[in-house]
Amino acid sequence: MNIHVPDDILLMIPGPTNVPKPVLEALGSPSFYHRGAAFKELLEFCTEGLKKVYQTANDVLILTSSGSGAVEAAIVNVLSPGDKVLAIVGGKFGERMRDIARTYGAEVEELPVPPGQAADPEVVRQLLCDHRALLFVQNETSTGVRQDADLLAAAARDIGALSVVDTVSSMGGMPIPVDEWGLDSVASGSQKAFMLPPGLAFVSMSEKAWEAAASAKMPRAYFDLVAAKKSLDKGQTPWTPNVNMIRALAVSLELILAEGLENVWRRHHALGEACRAAVDALGLQLFADPAHASDVVTAVHSPNGLDSKELVSRVRDNHKVLISGGQGELAGKIFRIGHMGCCQLDDLLRTIEATAVELNALGFACPTQDGLAAAQGTYQAAMQ
């Protein structure tokens, strides 16, 4: 092919993430029939694996779509036009949930949260009254903020509202005990902690969510989860799914379960701690409230006067490491380091070094070695 796609770039963005070789091999294997015995076995294996990751006894449905498709499915399967919902909006993905719900006719009340901050569950509790659902992003990828999903879901539950949760960038990378926290419809995607390319998405539905689905009137066809559940019971999907991706998913789930979920979460937490310690040691400012900092993506204020786009380009071109800038209003103002999926300490150290070297080259003095030492030490301590 004439178009050059660089294959030697370390992806330290909040998705797509690096894909392990065995997963790529499965992906690039021959295609196969989506209604045969092998597919049935794969689908059942993947569903069981996803239930472990989600920590739920309910089925997790597999969709052939981006994560945003799963978010749409999580919304439209439990709501009707005219339903009053409260949407927490603290970044781009919160906006997306709000917009999808509005598009389908929900009466959306918005709780704006300053970017970088988490919503106060007590404020949410006071706002909730006759709402049918609370919509929120558990891990806001655009700002690196983790919400208190357990407390938010409890506030919703206490008034009989559903919790509709976007965990696209976090599920698999941090413990999100869906049943224990009582999260009702929960969307995630393949290209983050699941170590796959984009193209599959997952939704769990609580019993309460299934009950809601029975009377929910928002129209859905491709994203009809009742149809998906009915097909799943036969070992199938309602529409021809991306069989190659599902085969690759089986391999990535095997890798995750072989490492052990607790170990995967510990590694992500250690990487998050290490990244934040390095940012501190480099004399940079974390963007997210430290009490709610995400363990899968770290957002950092761009030093005064530096357009983060410039930093991102230099880190990519001179070090073959890809980090992210900011989105929307935060473009140029923050940069983000993703540390999810198969990310290891070495990857993070290489990223910290590359970032520090380029900051120094751009005239923003920062102690590279201190950053590296802080990351290393913090990681080791957190892994104990």
Place this chain on the structure above:
Amino acid sequence: MNIHVPDDILLMIPGPTNVPKPVLEALGSPSFYHRGAAFKELLEFCTEGLKKVYQTANDVLILTSSGSGAVEAAIVNVLSPGDKVLAIVGGKFGERMRDIARTYGAEVEELPVPPGQAADPEVVRQLLCDHRALLFVQNETSTGVRQDADLLAAAARDIGALSVVDTVSSMGGMPIPVDEWGLDSVASGSQKAFMLPPGLAFVSMSEKAWEAAASAKMPRAYFDLVAAKKSLDKGQTPWTPNVNMIRALAVSLELILAEGLENVWRRHHALGEACRAAVDALGLQLFADPAHASDVVTAVHSPNGLDSKELVSRVRDNHKVLISGGQGELAGKIFRIGHMGCCQLDDLLRTIEATAVELNALGFACPTQDGLAAAQGTYQAAMQ
């Protein structure tokens, strides 16, 4: 992985089809960023290639979904709830279009067509009056019937209605000059003639379709084609797309264009003619009206007293060739041979031999050699 997916099965089903090695290699290459320069170049290359296949000057949007997602997009982007539409239903995929339109609130009038038959464009013309759109499947995969899409679209156009067309199993395998025929919104999918696994889908929109989109009130978020078009103009997609599949699509389009579109269509037509001649020579009955037989999939009546499921199993288990049974009411009653994508004469001959051998073994005498000779001779003649 413990689950065994047989990789040595020749897929002669109407999708997923066999994927050429270079396409699989691209698919299994490292993942990459969906907002960078390489992705932009890939997306533009693929869009241009798809426009050639679609024979349209309008953009073809690439969606991360199954073909059914593109069908939904083709419908919901041009219609409003309450719109009166006419849906031609002659099989499972016609039913699906009807159901999607109903789900989103269209007032659907149905024109049932006996399975195996095409709709009479004159009848359609007489039925159309104040309809907003005509919905039909250009190539009904469940029956192997090709509609007269040009005449149907003309009938719609003459009363000012839109033509919404499912070409999921045919686009790329037969000439469908979208602009010349005036097809307004046209859906297709990756896992058929495009020689890819399932997981990407494509929709073209005519100028009239874009005008309709501006006022269409069916809700859409993930499948919002206006958003897709806006992103495409920046070399992006609104949601994180399956970048690996798009990289593979670029390779498959290169293969298609290197063979030459006219040659690809001629090969498919020759395979269709050859398959039908073989069925005749074996003493079997074609299911579809020969005047409207599809060049990408051939449906055959199961001989009296034979459940086609039994034939399909034996052909698979004893010959490693996968053909399809019937769907819905046709289950057990017909079998189907897909001949699309990278399918060559050798693949078809192997399939005919396997099918004939198993029919004989099951006690349904048929002259295997005659079938093979008919296929070979007819193919060669058609390729002249």
